[in-house]
Amino acid sequence: MKTKKIIFNKLIEITILFFIILTVLFFLFRAAPGDPVSRMVDPTLTPEDIQLLIAQMGLDEPAWKQYIIYIKNFFSGNLGHSFHYGEPVSNIILDRMPCTILLFTTSTLLAAFAGVFLGKIAAWKKGSAIDNVLSIGALLCHTLFIPWFALLVLWAFAYKLGWFPLGGIISPELWINDTSFFIKMLDVLHHMFLPLLTLFFIHLGSYLLLMRSSMLGVLKEEYIITARAKGLSDKVIRNKHAARNAALPVITSVGLSLAFSINGGALTEQIFTWPGIGRELIFAVSNNDYPLAQACFLLITAVVLIANLIVDLLYAYMDPRISY
Amino acid sequence: MSFKKNLDRLFKSNLKRVLFTGLLILILGMVLSCQKKEEEALLKIGLPEEPKSFNVWLASDSNSRKILSQIYQPLYTRDPKTLKIIPWLAQKDPVFNKEELSYTIKLRPAKWSDGTDFTSDDVVFTRKLFLDFQIPGYASKWKVIKKLDVIDEHTLIFYLKEPSAIFLSRVLTTPIVSKKEWEQIAANAKKTEKPLRTLQNHVIEKPLGTGPFMLAEYKKGAYVYMKKNPYFFGTGKKIGDYILGPYVDSILFKIYGTSDVAILALKKGDIDMFWWEIQPGYIKDLEAQPDIEVFLNEKNALYFLGFNLRKPPFDDKMLRQAIATLINKEFILTRILQNYGSPMHSIIPSGNTFWYNPDVRRYDVGQKDEDRFKTAHEMLKKAGYTWDKEPVISDNGIVEGQGIRLPDGKPMDNFVILTPPADYDPKRAFAGMMIQEWLRKIGMPAFARPMSFNSLLDRVKGKHDFDAFILGYGKLNLDPDYLRTFFDSKNDKPRGWNMSGYNNPDFDKIAKKQLSIIDEEERKKLIWEMQEILMEDIPYIPLYNPHILEAVSKKRFEGWVEEVDGIGNIWSLCMVKKNNGYSNNMDKGK
Numbered sequence: 001m002k003t004k005k006i007i008f009n010k011l012i013e014i015t016i017l018f019f020i021i022l023t024v025l026f027f028l029f030r031a032a033p034g035d036p037v038s039r040m041v042d043p044t045l046t047p048e049d050i051q052l053l054i055a056q057m058g059l060d061e062p063a064w065k066q067y068i069i070y071i072k073n074f075f076s077g078n079l080g081h082s083f084h085y086g087e088p089v090s091n092i093i094l095d096r097m098p099c100t101i102l103l104f105t106t107s108t109l110l111a112a113f114a115g116v117f118l119g120k121i122a123a124w125k126k127g128s129a130i131d132n133v134l135s136i137g138a139l140l141c142h143t144l145f146i147p148w149f150a151l152l153v154l155w156a157f158a159y160k161l162g163w164f165p166l167g168g169i170i171s172p173e174l175w176i177n178d179t180s181f182f183i184k185m186l187d188v189l190h191h192m193f194l195p196l197l198t199l200f201f202i203h204l205g206s207y208l209l210l211m212r213s214s215m216l217g218v219l220k221e222e223y224i225i226t227a228r229a230k231g232l233s234d235k236v237i238r239n240k241h242a243a244r245n246a247a248l249p250v251i252t253s254v255g256l257s258l259a260f261s262i263n264g265g266a267l268t269e270q271i272f273t274w275p276g277i278g279r280e281l282i283f284a285v286s287n288n289d290y291p292l293a294q295a296c297f298l299l300i301t302a303v304v305l306i307a308n309l310i311v312d313l314l315y316a317y318m319d320p321r322i323s324y
Numbered sequence: 325m326s327f328k329k330n331l332d333r334l335f336k337s338n339l340k341r342v343l344f345t346g347l348l349i350l351i352l353g354m355v356l357s358c359q360k361k362e363e364e365a366l367l368k369i370g371l372p373e374e375p376k377s378f379n380v381w382l383a384s385d386s387n388s389r390k391i392l393s394q395i396y397q398p399l400y401t402r403d404p405k406t407l408k409i410i411p412w413l414a415q416k417d418p419v420f421n422k423e424e425l426s427y428t429i430k431l432r433p434a435k436w437s438d439g440t441d442f443t444s445d446d447v448v449f450t451r452k453l454f455l456d457f458q459i460p461g462y463a464s465k466w467k468v469i470k471k472l473d474v475i476d477e478h479t480l481i482f483y484l485k486e487p488s489a490i491f492l493s494r495v496l497t498t499p500i501v502s503k504k505e506w507e508q509i510a511a512n513a514k515k516t517e518k519p520l521r522t523l524q525n526h527v528i529e530k531p532l533g534t535g536p537f538m539l540a541e542y543k544k545g546a547y548v549y550m551k552k553n554p555y556f557f558g559t560g561k562k563i564g565d566y567i568l569g570p571y572v573d574s575i576l577f578k579i580y581g582t583s584d585v586a587i588l589a590l591k592k593g594d595i596d597m598f599w600w601e602i603q604p605g606y607i608k609d610l611e612a613q614p615d616i617e618v619f620l621n622e623k624n625a626l627y628f629l630g631f632n633l634r635k636p637p638f639d640d641k642m643l644r645q646a647i648a649t650l651i652n653k654e655f656i657l658t659r660i661l662q663n664y665g666s667p668m669h670s671i672i673p674s675g676n677t678f679w680y681n682p683d684v685r686r687y688d689v690g691q692k693d694e695d696r697f698k699t700a701h702e703m704l705k706k707a708g709y710t711w712d713k714e715p716v717i718s719d720n721g722i723v724e725g726q727g728i729r730l731p732d733g734k735p736m737d738n739f740v741i742l743t744p745p746a747d748y749d750p751k752r753a754f755a756g757m758m759i760q761e762w763l764r765k766i767g768m769p770a771f772a773r774p775m776s777f778n779s780l781l782d783r784v785k786g787k788h789d790f791d792a793f794i795l796g797y798g799k800l801n802l803d804p805d806y807l808r809t810f811f812d813s814k815n816d817k818p819r820g821w822n823m824s825g826y827n828n829p830d831f832d833k834i835a836k837k838q839l840s841i842i843d844e845e846e847r848k849k850l851i852w853e854m855q856e857i858l859m860e861d862i863p864y865i866p867l868y869n870p871h872i873l874e875a876v877s878k879k880r881f882e883g884w885v886e887e888v889d890g891i892g893n894i895w896s897l898c899m900v901k902k903n904n905g906y907s908n909n910m911d912k913g914k
Contacts, residue, residue: 034778038786042384042461043797043809044494047819049460056521086382086525095544151584159588166589172547172576173366176540273581275374275545283373288778 007313014305021301022294026070029290030063036083036288057083079298080291082284089295092280097299099169100269100276103192104261107199112254114200115207119250120243122208123215134208141205150198150271157194164194167273195272199265203257207250215246252311259307260300365572365902367881370586370595374579375548378531378539380499381459382524390599391548391577393894395437395533396499399429399447400492403564404887404895407678407802409492410564413442413500413534413557415478418492420842425487429496431478434557436502437538442557444474449503453510457520465495487840489847493803505532536570536898548577558898566885571901590877591616597876597884599892604662610875619874621890622675626668627752627796628864629741629759634788634825637736642707644862648687649700650762657868660754664873668866670855672804675869675888678844679804681852684859697722700766707731715766725767738769739791742783745774752794755867759794784823793823794867799889804851808835811858826863878903 037045037053045053054060058069073080079089122134158166165171169191174183218224219242227237266278273279277296284293375388380396383389401412411417413434418427434442451472454462468491471483484491513522530539534557537550551574558568578595580586586598587606591613602610602618610616629651631638638644653667666673672680691699697717712727728736743756756772763770775783784793800806809815812835815822831854838850858864872890882903885895 032778033776033782034786035782038778038781043801043806043821044461044465046460046464047815047817049458049464050819052458052520053460056518056524058518081521081525084376084382084385086377086379087527099545151582154585155588159592162592166592166594167580167585168546168578170543170546172543172549172578175543175547176549176576270581271585273579273585279581286778 007309010309010312014309018298018301018305022074022298023067025294025297025301026067027063029288029293030066032288034288035059036290039287079295082292083289084283084287085292089291092292093277093295093299096275096277096280099274100261100278103195103274103276104199104265105258106192107196108203108254108257108261110196111200111203112207112250115204116211116243116247116250118204119208119211120215120238120246122212123219123246124238124242126216131212135212138205138208138212141201142209143205144202146198146202146265146267147271149202150195150268153194153198154271165191167191167194167271169273169275195268195274198272199268202265207253210253211246211250214249215242218242218246221245248315251314255307255311255314256304259304364574365881367572367575367597367897367900368595369575369577370580370589370598370600371548371577372580372583372586372600374545375577377528378542379524379526379528380501380531381457381520390892391539391550392499392531393535394537394550394575394897395531395535395539396501397534398497398499399431400496401894402497402802404885404893405565407676407888409497412563414496418482418496425484427482427484427491428475429480429482431480432557433478434534435555436504436532436534437553437555438504438532439555440502440504441477442500442502442534443477444480445477446503447480447500448472448474449507450498450500453501453506454498456510456514457523459520459523462498465490465498468495487842489839489841490803490805494801494805500534502532536568536894537575540574545579547579550575550577564895566895566899568898569901570898571883572881572897575897587875590875593877593879595877596879596881597891598874600874601890602873602875604664604873606875607664607873615877615879617876617878619876619884619886619891620664621872621874621886622666622673622888623798623869623872623890624673624676624800624802624888625796625798625869626671626673626800626866627755627794627868627870628668628671628866629755629792629794630784630824630864631792632788632790632825633827633863637730637739638792640707640731641861642703643709644865645687646700646703646707646766647763648862648865649696649703650766651687651759651865651867652693652696652762653867656755656758660751660758661868661870665868665870668869669859671807671810671858671864671866672851672855673800673869676802676804679802679848679851681855683852684855686859687865694719694722697766704728704766711767713767722765724765728767728769736769738771741770741772742780742790742793743772743774744777744780744794748777749796751868751870752796756794785820786818788818788823788825795823802888805839807851807854807858808839811835811854811863824863826861828857828861831857831861 035054036057036059037050058066070080081087082089082092085092118134122131125131154166158164169188170184171187171191174187224237224242227241266282268274269276269278270282277299280292281296283289284296371387371390373385373387375383375391376385377383377388378392380392383392397413399412399414400409402408403410413432415430415432418429420427431442431444436442451466451469453459454466468484468486468488469482470485473481473483475481488495509526510523513519513526516522536553536556536558538553539548540551541549552570552572556570559570561568580589583600583602583606586595586600587602587610589595590598593615607618610618631644633639657663657665657667666675668674669686670681670684674680674682694717697715701715701717708731710729711725713725715725716723730736741756741760743753746753753774756774760770760772780793783790784795809821811822811826811831813822813827813832816825816827834850834854838847838854841847841850874890874892876884876891880903881900883899883901884891885893885899887893887895
């Protein structure tokens with residue numbers, strides 16, 4: 001009963017927070033210099049033309065009026081039309097989201113599993129050669145400069161060795177023919193490999209280090225000593241008693257980074273020409289496409305808020321000591 | 325038991341074999357299906373970004389326009405070699421009637437890509453669409469037409485309100501759309517609260533055009549696939565100096581998020597051309613590649629330093645002239661542009677040979693640094709400028725001046741030269757810094773400040789809140805009427821094109837007059853006079869005109885058509901053909 005009430009309160013909190021962020025975003029974009037037509041440096045456009053375009057986009061109204069219209073539309077499920085695509089923003093986002101989720105969720109989960117597994121070993125064998133190699137490797141991964149690493153990966157595996165395609169999500173040459181679904185699926189996986197590899201290494205470092213330090217803390221706990229005194233095997237102590245508890249902070253971190261992965265590593269998407277939300281976000285912001293930019297940010301806001309809630313609840317479930 | 329084990333083993337080994345064979349078939353299938361397309365002449369072009377819309381009234385990004393320019397065609401176009409206006413969808417030059425102020429135009433027998441006829445009705449409909457919806461960029465041009473009469477299916481008479489020098493070059497070069505495609509959409513849009521927006525937001529999946537290619541498939545975020553239009557009116561005909569194809573069956577536009585990756589794709593042979601400007605830094609590497617050809621062409625562009633003439637100190641012509649003398653254009657060209665460009669001495673680029681006036685006043689030519697500083701120093705002194713500590717200019721160098729004062733005795737306030745940021749355009753950002761240094765040497769408190777492009781335009785064009793700025797037009801029209809657009813005092817208003825606030829009644833008069841002169845030689849005299857006035861008053865100091873660098877792969881295709889602004893044009897796509905000899909050699913090499 002109590003938990004339900006807590007969840008309900010949290011939900012209300014989240015809703016209020018969401019609308020505060022929505023409002024801030026709305027006015028922030030309009031306060032930024034320029035407008036969607038200011039970049040159209042086409043001398044054939046007369047000032048009257050520009051005025052007409054602005055009026056057609058509804059930007060000639062005072063900001064508060066635009067805000068009321070936006071809120072009204074928002075509640076009827078209308079996020080507006082993109083100024084540049086001319087399409088409903090929701091279509092564009094629904095179109096891009098699967099690509100981002102596919103790539104970033106997979107890479108985050110893979111990196112988390114690998115990070116937990118390797119971090120566990122590193123902590124267990126603290127001070128050994130394995131620990132040194134893993135820790136230094138993790139530090140290296142953690143500090144990688146993404147554009148440089150991504151370009152290097154492309155240059156080596158796609159250009160020099162030719163094993164993988166140079167970015168994109170599919171090979172158009174295959175898709176313009178009537179190719180079977182199975183081959184198309186393989187084609188997507190083939191394209192996904194390099195960005196996945198890049199993101200995997202970039203995320204791996206932080207998970208590994210997090211797991212290692214958390215595990216080291218847990219190993220000093222008294223219940224581990226008790227477990228040893230009971231004569232349990234190393235494997236059982238490591239995997240069942242220590243690692244489970246040590247993985248808690250990693251789960252929080254994964255939860256949040258899964259949420260943030262919605263915005264897609266914009267840089268990674270740009271270099272691998274991955275048609276996800278991140279690229280759209282860059283385009284929308286730099287071209288003052290307010291409806292599109294707002295929708296992208298709102299999506300991220302919503303997912304992060306919800307993920308926060310889920311992580312909180314998950315914590316309580318996994319660690320009985322925590323209760324709300 | 326042993327029987328079961330054997331069965332298991334058999335099954336497992338068979339499973340492996342089946343899986344292995346399956347995989348082989350898959351790979352073979354992938355390779356074969358790729359090769360099948362290779363046999364057709366499939367031209368692959370890399371784009372730097374995805375086209376945003378195929379609605380011709382909305383698309384303002386260059387990549388959408390590249391695709392749409394293969395589909396929607398104008399009545400007249402420019403010959404890539406002579407740059408003269410030649411008939412395109414029209415059959416021949418228009419017949420001009422001076423008394424009636426009318427142009428009779430005969431259309432070619434052409435078809436839309438769905439096989440229906442292209443007729444006079446489509447032209448009439450296009451005009452109606454422009455005017456009904458006040459379509460930006462088009463309506464203002466077509467307003468000059470008083471009446472449009474249809475004589476028959478392929479003949480039209482345009483009656484003008486007043487003589488117009490740009491009727492042929494600017495009005496008749498706009499794309500014509502199909503009545504069949506747009507009639508219903510327009511009717512529906514008209515009923516809405518915001519008709520233009522509704523028209524622009526209408527999603528066009530298969531644009532209907534008369535051009536050499538038609539859209540076959542568009543996969544969002546991945547590619548655009550165009551096929552040869554079987555009804556293209558130009559196929560097999562000689563237009564300009566070219567017997568038009570297209571000689572390729574289809575074009576595949578692929579998208580690359582960064583130039584680095586696109587250039588790797590070009591080198592690897594994944595694409596045959598990258599339709600985007602290449603920065604000079606890549607050129608050495610590309611030129612060393614045996615399969616890559618680099619094209620270097622003049623642009624019809626203008627990069628300039630502009631002043632705010634509405635307030636001191638730049639309301640003083642003498643100060644602007646002195647600054648023009650101080651700027652070393654040769655330095656900017658050789659050091660910043662690495663010689664990939666030409667210097668500019670007038671607002672019209674020298675490549676636009678017919679309209680360019682080579683005899684305008686020049687400020688910096690052929691002078692050593694010290695001499696330029698001496699001349700500028702004297703010019704300023706003569707105009708009444710004083711210094712707390714005068715600059716000392718000798719052959720041994722320059723000792724910076726300090727505390728420059730305006731002719732009225734007031735100290736010159738710090739002023740800012742706004743430039744786009746270096747990540748947007750390093751050339752303009754560095755040119756701004758160099759200019760700041762030259763001006764400081766003579767004692768002017770100049771500060772170059774890179775600023776985001778949006779903010780820069782907002783300050784300069786929207787609010788007129790600036791001192792000086794460096795901007796550029798990457799692609800000017802070949803018709804010089806933009807002189808009027810940029811400097812007519814009527815356009816000195818927020819968001820207007822007269823960003824400097826230049827106001828010269830004599831100039832305005834000539835600018836208006838040239839617009840109504842149809843005789844080109846006569847008009848040329850006025851255009852030359854306008855350039856003389858501008859270079860004397862110097863609201864803008866023209867700085868440079870960069871070259872456009874582009875690269876293609878020679879492996880599979882040849883025959884690119886070069887013109888001002890490069891090889892990315894409809895002529896190239898109509899003329900490029902498979903390079904069989906080269907491709908065979910390549911295969912043998914493998």
